[in-house]
Amino acid sequence: MAFSFPLPLAVAPFVIVYVLWLVFRNFFIRSAFDNVPGPPSSSWLAGNILKLLDHDAWAYTDDLIQTYGPVAKLHSFLGARWLHVYDPRALHAIFVKDQEKDVFTREPLTTTGANILLGPGLLATAGAVHKKQRRMLQPVFSVAHLRNMTPTFYDITRKLRIAIESRVRGGPQKIDMVSWMGRTALEIIGQSGLGHSFDPLVADTKDEYTEAIKSFIPTAVEIEFMRLVLPFVDYLGPAWFRRWLVTLMPQKSVQRMKHIVDMMYEWSKEIFEAKKALIESGDNAMLHQVGEGRDVMSILLRANMSAAEEDKLEDEELLAQMSTFIMAGMDTTSNAMSRVLHLLAENPDVQDKLRSELVNARETYGEDIPFDDLMALPYLDAICRETLRLHAPVTLTPRVANVDTVLPLMEPVRGVDGTLLSEIAVPKGSILFVNLRAVNTYKAVWGEDALEWKPERWLNPLPRSVEEARIPGIYSHVMTFINGSHSCIGFKFSQLEMKTVLYVLVSSFKFELSDTKIHWNFAGVTYPATSKGSVKPEMWLNVSLAP
Incomplete structure (x- = not known):
């Protein structure tokens, strides 16, 4: 969704630098979650997150659960990788x-x-x-x-x-x-x-x-x-x-x-x-x-x-x-x-x-x-x-x-490379979406x-x-x-x-x-x-x- 927000000029350069840094980190640096299976990204800007937050996300979350099981990788804003757990x-x-x-x-x-x-x-x-x-x-x-x-x-x-x-x-x-x-x-x-x-x-x-x-x-x-x-x-x-x-x-x-x-x-x-x-x-x-x-x-x-x-x-x-x-x-x-x-x-x-x-x-x-x-x-x-x-x-x-x-x-998941994962490394700053x-x-x-x-x-x-x-x-x-x-x-x-x-x-x-x-x-x-x-x-x- 497009929106306008009149940020003070003094802050705008920092925002631009911050966003560019996020894009570089998320798209060009390997993530600890890359070996965790999950659905492909739908958008470079928002990933899968908008589908997960849709008013009718029931079918999407059910497919996520049935296809990928109790832990899956999600793509978030600007290429960030999150976990669905x-x-x-x-x-x-x-x-x-x-x-x-x-x-x-x-x-x-x-x-x-x-x-x-x-x-x-x-x-x-x-x-x-x-x-x-x-x-x-x-x-x-x-x-x-x-x-x-x-x-x-x-x-x-x-x-x-x-x-x-x-x-x-x-x-x-x-x-x-x-x-x-x-x-x-x-x-x-x-x-x-x-x-x-x-x-x-x-x-x-x-x-x-x-x-x-x-x-x-x-x-x-x-x-x-x-x-x-x-x-x-x-x-x-x-x-x-x-x-x-x-x-x-x-x-x-x-x-x-x-x-x-x-x-x-x-x-x-x-x-x-x-x-x-x-x-x-x-x-x-x-x-x-x-x-x-x-x-x-x-x-x-x-x-x-x-x-x-x-x-x-x-x-x-x-x-x-x-x-x-x-x-x-x-x-x-x-x-x-x-x-x-x-x-x-x-x-x-x-x-x-x-x-x-x-x-x-x-x-x-x-x-x-x-x-x-x-x-x-x-x-x-x-x-x-x-x-x-x-x-x-x-x-x-x-x-x-x-x-x-x-x-x-509780149950190992098979990684993208075919190995069984009985635990998953979670780096500091990682976001997890817990599905109650x-x-x-x-x-x-x-x-x-x-x-x-x-x-x-x-x-x-x-x-x-x-x-x-x-x-x-x-x-x-x-x-x-x-x-x-x-x-x-x-x-x-x-x-x-x-x-x-x-x-x-x-x-x-x-x-x-x-x-x-x-x-x-x-x-x-x-x-x-x-x-x-x-x-x-x-x-x-x-x-x-x-x-």
Whole structure:
């Protein structure tokens, strides 16, 4: 995609020299990955990467997996060679074994981009700063805290049930469920995470803030070309000047992202300042607020105020956590819940069986099933696990090697020269694309039915090959929430949210496919739309009262 970016004249010569150096190094100097098999480059400028980041990259990634196996060479921008990896032993080295030494970390351009869009929160920091933030945040995502927050989850999902019930009481209606899932997820993260109510879940009109956040990931994919500029961001002058440069860019996607980021920042800042003032005025004031001061941000602010000076987080870091909570917590979980509803609509027998379990549980435990009993419902748990295995919301995650190292392999691969490779040398600075969906559906681990959605697989002992593979995920032998210092800190929060919403919805309503097509777009977070490449998330289902 062509674009114009008015770099200061003083920087332009360095950019030209840098690009020429990259071209020379990548095209004329041999790479350690040259003996690793992989697809041929599609373009000297972008290699294979644009195919991998396409909104409809499912067929391309499936071919990459089936043709080249658990490790393959990719061609990236200006001839750079990257690795596509999903070998379980290699992933253990990347996410667990070498984490303390920071041998592999998030790719710098990814963290730079996150910092620009969200601020210096968990998604934008590394090393000691990231570890300090995570230590401060960890207690508020504990099971003990989630038990206390469960009533809030139920209060919100009951409002969702009432809203949908009012629309289908007269008969089945076609409803955009991804919109309602987004609004519900935002209200849950708002009340439980920030102590703020965004949406009463009653109006039928679109909420601008929710729509903006749902468009964040699709828009981020559209402006992937901006990665070429990220290495030079620090040389483009102060933030106000860089912002002015962005306003000059003609791309609609860039201006749309600017609007989304501005909206998220202003909302976060307003909530943050109000909450900080309340806490400073005394805890009694919090009792009259949403969540009564038990939300993540209230607890975090109080903990930060009482922490030792060396452990304190700056206000800008705390503010960035809010935007990070909203974006990461809303989009991934709401899309995962939408995926479950889509699958249940496609599999009515599974939906009926789940509804039977949920109705029986409601008769046993009452309207609000206690946390531990809800989490233990076997078929609901199996459906959530299987959906998160087969349809991980985040499909690819990049990592960079900070030192020269070696990746061990569970199964040797045959090199271009015909030799068997049981390990691969990874030079410092190398980029690895870890395919989470591929390892979650690796037939050598999960069996020949690995690509089938079969919740029943979790009701029986898993194949011995799953245990032997030792997939290094923090959740259920899958890499959906990854592992190590950058694992998803809110994965238990996400599980509770999914199960609470599904319990209330599926026990109350029946979901069927409508006449509107549902296309799941490949993106940083996969999302449903009515067509390939649409940046507007939509998922229309026919909804009626449960029989």
